[in-house]
Amino acid sequence: MRLLRRFAPYAKYLRQQRGAIIAAIVFGLVYGASSGLGVPFLIKYVFPPIFEERAQALHWTHVIAIAACIPVLFIFRGISGYLNSYYTQKAGVHILENLRLDYFEKLQFLPLSFVHRKAAGDLISRGLSDTAQLQFALTLIANDGIKQPATLIGALSALVWLAVTGHGVWIVLICLMIVPFAVIPIRYVGRQVIKRAQTLQSQLGDVTGHFSENLAAAREVRAFGLEKHEIKRFSITTNALVTSQIKITKYAQALSPAIEVLSAIGISVTLVFAYGSGVKLETFIAVVLALYFSYEPIKKIGVLNNEIKRGAAALERLEAVFQEPITIADPAEPANVARLQGTVEFSDVSFSYKSDAPALRDVCVTIPAGTICALVGPSGAGKSTFVNLVPRFYDANEGAISIDGINVKSMRLEDLRRNIAVVSQDPVLFNDTIYANLLLGRPDATREDVIRATSDAFAHDFIMSFPQGYDTKVGERGSQLSGGQKQRVALARAFLRNAPILILDEATSALDSESEAYIQQALKKLIVGKTVLIIAHRFSTIRDASLILVFERGEIVATGSHGQLYTQSPLYRNLYDQQTLAL
Numbered sequence: 001m002r003l004l005r006r007f008a009p010y011a012k013y014l015r016q017q018r019g020a021i022i023a024a025i026v027f028g029l030v031y032g033a034s035s036g037l038g039v040p041f042l043i044k045y046v047f048p049p050i051f052e053e054r055a056q057a058l059h060w061t062h063v064i065a066i067a068a069c070i071p072v073l074f075i076f077r078g079i080s081g082y083l084n085s086y087y088t089q090k091a092g093v094h095i096l097e098n099l100r101l102d103y104f105e106k107l108q109f110l111p112l113s114f115v116h117r118k119a120a121g122d123l124i125s126r127g128l129s130d131t132a133q134l135q136f137a138l139t140l141i142a143n144d145g146i147k148q149p150a151t152l153i154g155a156l157s158a159l160v161w162l163a164v165t166g167h168g169v170w171i172v173l174i175c176l177m178i179v180p181f182a183v184i185p186i187r188y189v190g191r192q193v194i195k196r197a198q199t200l201q202s203q204l205g206d207v208t209g210h211f212s213e214n215l216a217a218a219r220e221v222r223a224f225g226l227e228k229h230e231i232k233r234f235s236i237t238t239n240a241l242v243t244s245q246i247k248i249t250k251y252a253q254a255l256s257p258a259i260e261v262l263s264a265i266g267i268s269v270t271l272v273f274a275y276g277s278g279v280k281l282e283t284f285i286a287v288v289l290a291l292y293f294s295y296e297p298i299k300k301i302g303v304l305n306n307e308i309k310r311g312a313a314a315l316e317r318l319e320a321v322f323q324e325p326i327t328i329a330d331p332a333e334p335a336n337v338a339r340l341q342g343t344v345e346f347s348d349v350s351f352s353y354k355s356d357a358p359a360l361r362d363v364c365v366t367i368p369a370g371t372i373c374a375l376v377g378p379s380g381a382g383k384s385t386f387v388n389l390v391p392r393f394y395d396a397n398e399g400a401i402s403i404d405g406i407n408v409k410s411m412r413l414e415d416l417r418r419n420i421a422v423v424s425q426d427p428v429l430f431n432d433t434i435y436a437n438l439l440l441g442r443p444d445a446t447r448e449d450v451i452r453a454t455s456d457a458f459a460h461d462f463i464m465s466f467p468q469g470y471d472t473k474v475g476e477r478g479s480q481l482s483g484g485q486k487q488r489v490a491l492a493r494a495f496l497r498n499a500p501i502l503i504l505d506e507a508t509s510a511l512d513s514e515s516e517a518y519i520q521q522a523l524k525k526l527i528v529g530k531t532v533l534i535i536a537h538r539f540s541t542i543r544d545a546s547l548i549l550v551f552e553r554g555e556i557v558a559t560g561s562h563g564q565l566y567t568q569s570p571l572y573r574n575l576y577d578q579q580t581l582a583l
Helices: 002-006 018-045 053-057 060-109 112-117 120-165 169-216 218-223 227-277 281-322 383-389 413-418 434-439 447-456 460-464 483-497 513-526 562-568 570-582
Strands: 344-354 357-367 372-376 398-403 420-423 501-505 531-535 547-552 555-560
Touching: 018 060, 018 120, 060 120, 060 281, 120 169, 120 281, 169 227, 344 383, 357 383, 357 555, 372 383, 383 501, 383 531, 383 547, 413 420, 420 483, 434 447, 434 483, 447 460, 447 483, 447 513, 483 513, 547 562, 547 570, 555 562, 555 570, 562 570
Parallel strands: 372 531, 372 547, 420 501, 501 531
Antiparallel strands: 344 357, 344 398, 547 555
16 A cells, blocks of 8 residues: 555546546456456356256256347457456556646656766656556556455455355355465565565666767767667667666566465365365356456555556656756746846856856856857856856856846746847757747747748748758758758857847857858857857857957956957966967
8 A cells, every 4th residue: 555655646647547547447347346356256146056966957048048048248348358358548648648747747847967977778768668668557456456365355355245045155154264374475466576676667768868868979979980889888778778678578478377376276276175175067167267266366466566566666756857846947026027128147156057066157258239248268268158158058056046036046948048048059950840849939920030040040042942842841959961962051040039148058169161251251140139148169259259258267357358468368378379379
């Protein structure tokens, strides 16, 4: 019962499918009654009238009527069993859908710190295999949790009736004493399964993660000749999974024969007592069937117990996501925000990904609206962290960040991020059409707006060169487009968004000279009138910057124009000279 209580918070998924589950329960009860109670009564009261001596006087119509009881009973049993399974499966697939939707929805709102802390393959495995395991456990509880106890109660009722109405049959009830012994293997197997179930689910995540990682790095695998290396790594991962699966199978599959052996002992003891008591054949057969229908549910309840424990292991992994707090959310009373001007201010802002390693420390700076601001500094100095705090991808541990004097934590996330456009070094395109990817910048844009944006980003011509034009599928992560084409689509998306704040994470660093020329022309038009934050890895990209922030070890150590910083900041001068002299 303690284990079942763990599933209580997730009973809402059962309630959402209450109609199908109630139908499954009703038909499960009918199935249980027709099996555990109906079949023994059939043997006891239907067959004897035909085969006893007085049966010779029966009319054929009477014989046919008696014989018709057999198919009628099994029609009831078959239809109720079918409908029970149908409604159980119907509820199950909807439960699985709702579980996965809730899981996926939770992932969308969890902070990036949590998502980056977990392996992608592990999160995928939780959303696929763990939800499937939990759904299977929930529907099994709703199905066999009713049907098998109903069958057991029906069979025990038949035994009691036979004991009361049959001379000497009460002795066979002594045989039921073997029933408690059937619980022993159930408990033992259950303990073994729970030990290994969580390990198994984790290893499923490892396999999924390896698949995901390998496919994402397909080019590098071939470039470095890592095919055999990857096969060997994957083989080690799958071997560990197979070992865990075999261990669970070893225990789970031993349960059924163990209970069957105990059932056989019970039936053999029954046979001895029946012989000694002079029990009639039809009564004995009815008792044996009733005993069979007593042990069969016990066997299936044992399987149910194992699946509940596997479901509990899956539940524990899912709860790590479901119970993770959403730390970046809308305020209770958000500020009324329309289109912002774009003045960005950091006031004594500190932030750390880990408590012992601050990424930003006591940052104070004001970037006026319309400023083209470049962020320079060594790798790991805090440039990316700085721009990630503006749209609240992360929240500052200390201090405040405001735009136009409004604390970003006082704004709805939707309002804040509607005023910010981001173009990264490696833009992400979703596996959809070019047109659908462009509309992500502004879903209500007209086709004329889209074409104007792609023209400004020098993307319209290459898009129209494809046979399907704007309806061309870009492939996973834009794999069907070149790097320059992907970047121009991303820029067109930013043109469409027309946000007052633009974040550029070195949008041209990985492009060929021709693509870079197109991008630079597009950027000159895109940045007009906007507050622009440029993470500059190449100093050639900051020539249009009116303000440069120099970062070192999480602090802004210098600010100013290129001329001012070159003469006043040794770090800036050193970084600039290292790059320009290397050209």
